Amino acid sequence: MLGDASLVSIEPNRMDDGRSVMTATKLAPIGNLPLKLGGSLPNAQLAYVTYGTLAPNRDNVVLLTHGYTSSHLFAGGDQASEGTWSGLVGPGKAIDTDRFFVVSSNMLGSAYGSTAPRSRNPASGRVYGPDFPDITLDDIVEAQ
Secondary structure (H helix, E strand, O other): OOOOOHOOOOOOEOOOOOEEEEEEEEEEEEEEEEEEOOOOOOOEEEEEEEEEEOOOOOOOOOEEHHHHHOOOOOHHHHHOOOOOOOOOOOOOOEEEEEOOEEEEEOOOOOOOOOOOOOOOOOOOOEHHHHOOOOOHHHHHHHHH
């Protein structure tokens, strides 16, 4: 789960002038996720991006959740999703990426890269489609 900082890449992307920028989407494996309604989601993973630099003592993390954006892509010009945080996140902005390490993860079941109905079911090798298990808000939060 993303709560395990060892899964999150801490290397920032940098512009030629040294400024930090949002990373490309990465995938964090979260393993077999037990589901609130029973069963589990095998080999689940969450898509995420980061922006900024993680402090050595890891006390500067800000989590932006998918529920507040169209996808986990929250800043950065052409990459930013509708409802972007671009005006609030970045160097010198309210969520200052010169001070904070921002993580934005995509929610489970979304069409933006995390395990979802269009993912392959490891048991059958085929896309889940309508066979994707029913998930709850609790499952989505637990995956974070």
